[in-house]
Amino acid sequence: MPLTAAQIAAALVDRVGSDAVVTDAGKMGAYLNEPRKRFHQGAAAVVTPPSVEAVQSVMGWANENRVGIIPQGGNTGLVGAQVPLLGNEVILSLHKLDRIRSVDTAAGVMTAEAGVILENAHRAAEAAGAMFPLWLASQGSARIGGVLSSNAGGVNVLAYGNARELTMGVEAVLADGRLYNGLNALKKDNTGYDLKDLLVGAEGTLGIITAASLKLYPLPEDYETALVNVASPEAALDLFQLMRQRVGSRLNAFELIPHIGLDIQLRHGMLDADPTASASPWYALIDLTRMAGTEPGSLQAALEAAFDEELIADATIAEALAERTRMWAFREQMSECQSREGASIKHDVSVPIAAVPALIAEGTAAAEKIAPGIRPVPFGHMGDGNIHFNFSMPVGADPKAFMAQYDEAMHAAIYEVVLRHGGSVSAEHGIGQLKVDLLKQVKDPVALEMMRAIKTALDPHGILNPGKMLG
Structure with a gap:
């Protein structure tokens, strides 16, 4: 017979102590209430192990x-x-495993536990004169374990790669309590399967990451940042290609933002000033790193070439930290600002970079045909093909009625365009429970069989994040 919630809580207290077990429904709220408020199941208990050994127990x-x-x-x-x-699971929070175990700038590696807040990892690296280049809008609350388990991307993927590419090794507790000690700082290790790459991006379905060795990079001396007016996504693509030719690996980020995002943020007082040079249908936020010993001005020279080729109409280059901060706030508030406008339908998708303009054009046309008056808000990481293709409800619409009528149809329409262009229905947010059925529809059947075989081998009783990813 399955254990009751009371039996589960009592057994957990025996193993980790009463101060590491939460059963009160009110106190569990912080663990149950996820950002989008789409999922509303309770839990048998929350356990907060104070050590790796406690996680094993x-x-x-x-x-x-x-x-x-x-x-x-x-x-x-x-x-x-x-x-x-399901409602009868135990949430195992890793927030107490929050130590930076080591920082080795000579080897270019930092070992951080799973509960370390991403922003604190940045600070630890910077204090040692280095940089951990994974930057997310949620970096003030996201923790290393979750970031790796979801293979998070962020704004610097173009230059440094996503979480998997920034991870050299992991320590993880397996389903049966055994500890996989895969922490290392080796750039070359050709001794069999790369188990680290299985665990990173597995969303906790194969093991629980408790620590990771992360790549560090030299700390840039400065950044060069500009917000550029472009007429269309096609023009932005041409500009991106020019920037890569002109500045190469120094191109840190290339973000595409529609004018509607600026309009919403200014209307709701989310920006203290307009960060753009002038009104434009689209904007490209461009960020370059400047390393020690290099002269500033590469961005300005590249933009002058873009003007000469009539790729851009106007631009503003950040002359001070406050201006750069405002430009990045404009980009980072794109998800939040849509909540000020009522209901929105969101898609985290990717296509080959050359197909981004077609994705936006065809997806917009399909959406407007389904729901006249809908407001497309596509934005994101054009430099790596990852577009957050979102839609805000028509002005004055009823939020619940809008979602009930159009949510399913809008997803089907956008995913059809994405798949037709050889893209992915989940670029950086993962599968979780939201896209389980979708994964079964779009994933290669052989790939699904391989994934299920790995899951069965590592978690034969299916206790790790049951129902997620593979269902």
Whole structure:
């Protein structure tokens, strides 16, 4: 017979102590209420192990008793991977594992535990004169374990890669409580399967990451940042290609933003001033790193070439930190600002970079045909093909009625365009519980069989994040 919630809580207290077990429904709210408020199941308990050994103890017991465990970092995920699906699982929060174990700038590696807040990892690296280049809008609350488990991307993927590419090794507790000690600082290790790459991006379905060795880079001396007026996504693509030719690997980020995003943010007082040079249908936020010993001015020279080729109509280059901060605030508030306008339908998708303009044009046309008056708000990482293709409801519409009528049809229409262009229905947010059925529809059947075989081998009783990713 399955254990009751009371039995589960009592067993967890025996293993980790009463101060590491939460059963009160009110106190569990912070762990259950995810950002998009789409998932509303309760949990049998929340456990907050104070050590890796405590995580092992919990997992060994859970495996023996067939109790589902949901690993959770900062609870910032957007597809429901970190919250219950069934209502009888235990949330295992890693927030107490929050030590930076070591920082070695000579080797270019930092070892951080899973509960370290991403922003604190940045500060630890910078204090040692280095940089950990994974930057997210939620970096003040996202934690390393969740960031790696979801293979997070962010704004610097263009220059440094996503979370998987920034991870050299991981330490993880397996479903039966055994510890996989895969921490290393080796750039070359050709001794079999890369198990780290299985665990990073697995959303806690194969093991619980408790620590990771992360790549560090030299700390830039400065940045060159500009907000550029472009007439269309096609013009932005041409500009991106010119920037890559002119500045190469120094191109840190290339973000595409529509004018509607500026209009919403100014109307709701989310910006203290307009960061743009003038009104434009689209904007490109361009960021370059400047390393020690290099002269400033590369961005300005590249933009002058873009003017000569009539790729851009206007631009403003940040002359001070406050201006750069305002430009990045404009980009980082793009998701939040849509909530000020009522309901929105969101898609985290990617296509080959050359197909971004077609994705936006065809997706917009399909959406407007389905829901006249809908407001497209596509934005994001044009430099790596990842567009957050969102739609705000028509002005004056009823939010609940809008979502009920158009949510399913809009997803089908956008995903059809994405797949037709050889893209992915989940670029950086993951699968979680939101896209389980969608994954089954779009993933290669052989790939799904391989994934299920790996899951069965590492978690034969299906207790790690049950129901997520593979269902």
